[in-house]
Structures are given as structure tokens and as C-alpha cells.
Amino acid sequence: MGMFMEFIEVLLYTFRDVLPILILIIIFQVAVLRQPIPHLKKVILGGVYVILGLSLFLIGLEKALFPVGKIMATQLSSPAFIGQTENEVSYWWSYYWIYIFAALIGFSTTIAEPSLIAVAIKASEVSAGTVSQLGLRIIVAVGVAFALALGTFRIVTGTPLYLYILVGYVVVIIQTIFAPKKLIALAYDSGGVTTSTVTVPLVAALGLGLSSAVPGRSPAIDGFGLIAFASLFPIITVLGYAQFMELKIKLLKKIKTEDDAI
Numbered sequence: 001m002g003m004f005m006e007f008i009e010v011l012l013y014t015f016r017d018v019l020p021i022l023i024l025i026i027i028f029q030v031a032v033l034r035q036p037i038p039h040l041k042k043v044i045l046g047g048v049y050v051i052l053g054l055s056l057f058l059i060g061l062e063k064a065l066f067p068v069g070k071i072m073a074t075q076l077s078s079p080a081f082i083g084q085t086e087n088e089v090s091y092w093w094s095y096y097w098i099y100i101f102a103a104l105i106g107f108s109t110t111i112a113e114p115s116l117i118a119v120a121i122k123a124s125e126v127s128a129g130t131v132s133q134l135g136l137r138i139i140v141a142v143g144v145a146f147a148l149a150l151g152t153f154r155i156v157t158g159t160p161l162y163l164y165i166l167v168g169y170v171v172v173i174i175q176t177i178f179a180p181k182k183l184i185a186l187a188y189d190s191g192g193v194t195t196s197t198v199t200v201p202l203v204a205a206l207g208l209g210l211s212s213a214v215p216g217r218s219p220a221i222d223g224f225g226l227i228a229f230a231s232l233f234p235i236i237t238v239l240g241y242a243q244f245m246e247l248k249i250k251l252l253k254k255i256k257t258e259d260d261a262i
Contacts, residue, residue, distance in 0.1 A: 069205025143237030
């Protein structure tokens with residue numbers, strides 16, 4: 001009964017949050033465009049599905065994804081697991097399982113990220129297949145994997161977040177100058193869509209759990225920031241891949257020209 005009442009409460013909160021969007025769309029359709037809502041029954045049914053789906057998703061976050069991320073971080077960083085006692089200093093290399101786990105979690109959640117899948121499909125369509133759906137998803141996932149491994153390293157060492165982000169965006173600016181212009185916007189969008197429904201809950205729980213378990217770290221100060229890494233490094237990997245492919249094409253053309261001349 002308690003679980004059912006909790007679901008009803010989440011359902012009402014979700015409906016409250018979705019209601020302004022529904023009102024805005026209805027007002028524009030009826031008052032501004034002065035057109036009836038097409039397929040009204042399907043629209044209503046779709047709205048019900050959206051509210052139910054979001055409610056179930058939020059319950060799932062609270063009951064599954066948040067606890068899993070926190071528990072894994074706590075267990076992998078426990079003194080017993082890394083071979084130290086409570087009184088010993090925990091050196092950064094002792095937490096290598098955390099870095100591996102963070103990288104694998106980053107890669108797997110990004111591959112499954114619905115928003116990235118949507119962007120990859122549209123990118124493949126508008127590029128007439130030049131940009132591969134799976135290829136783009138893998139490149140972005142590799143960026144997130146490296147980002148989370150580096151982000152957990154930052155939490156363990158306690159180094160300032162702004163130094164990593166500053167250096168990262170300097171790299172992005174340099175890459176933007178030299179990268180193929182047609183892929184710059186896609187690279188920036190790829191960084192944004194990684195921080196969505198699947199990735200964020202596990203990443204946030206991982207950061208908070210790790211900062212709670214590592215001696216001398218504060219969840220409020222050190223626990224957050226992993227999501228910033230997950231947004232930044234996919235931009236670097238996509239731009240890097242674009243630069244690599246452009247260089248490869250130029251080299252192939254140069255070799256072909258030399259062969260034709262011979």
C-alpha cells in the first residue's frame with residue numbers, strides 16, 4: 001500500500017510538471033493557430049503514456065539507479081576492498097577499480113542513452129549515411145568513459161574541478177578552429193545529449209557515493225562535477241574523430257594523386 005501511495009504521489013507531481021507544457025501547446029494550437037487539435041484521441045492517449053512513463057521512470061531512479069551507483073562506489077572504495085586499513089592514507093592508485101567501473105558505466109549508459117540515439121539517427125539521415133549511427137554513438141561513449149574515469153580521479157585526489165574544465169575547453173576551442181565546419185555543431189550537440197535520462201542518475205550517484213567513501217572528501221564540494229566531465233569530453237572525441245577522418249581523406253587523396261602522376 002505504501003508503494004502504491006508513493007507512486008500516486010509521484011504521478012501527481014509529474015502531472016503538475018507536465019501540465020504547463022500541455023496548456024502552452026493547446027493555447028497555441030487553438031488560440032494562435034486557430035486549428036483543431038489533429039487526432040485528439042491519440043494525443044490524449046500519448047499524454048497519458050508520457051505521464052505514466054515519466055512517473056515509473058522517476059520511481060525507478062529512486063529505487064534502483066541511485067542506490068546502485070552509490071553502493072558500487074562505496075564498495076569499490078572501501079578500505080577492505082582496496083587493501084588498506086581505516087588508518088592508512090588512501091593513495092589515488094589504490095582506487096583503480098573505481099576508475100575502471102566509472103569508465104565502463106560511462107560507456108554503457110551512453111550507448112543506451114535515448115537522446116544520443118535520436119541525434120545519431122538524425123545525423124545519419126541528414127548526412128546520407130556519411131555519419132554512422134553506431135560509429136557516432138561509440139565515439140561519444142568513449143569520450144564519456146574517459147571523462148568519468150578522469151572525473152573520479154579528480155574526486156579521489158581532491159584537485160580543483162575548474163582546472164580540468166578550463167583545460168578541456170581550451171582544447172575544444174583549439175579543435176573548433178581546425179575541425180571540419182560541418183561537424184562542429186554535431187560535436188557540441190553530442191556533448192549535451194550524453195547528460196540525459198540514463199546517464200545522469202548513475203553518474204550523480206557515483207560521484208556522491210565516492211566522495212562520501214573517500215577520506216577527506218565532501219559530497220557537497222567534491223561529489224558533483226562528474227556530469228560536467230560527461231558533457232565536455234564527448235565534444236573533444238567527436239571533434240578529434242572529425243579531424244582524424246579529414247586528415248585521412250587528405251592523405252588518401254595525396255597518395256592517389258602521386259600514383260596517378262607516376
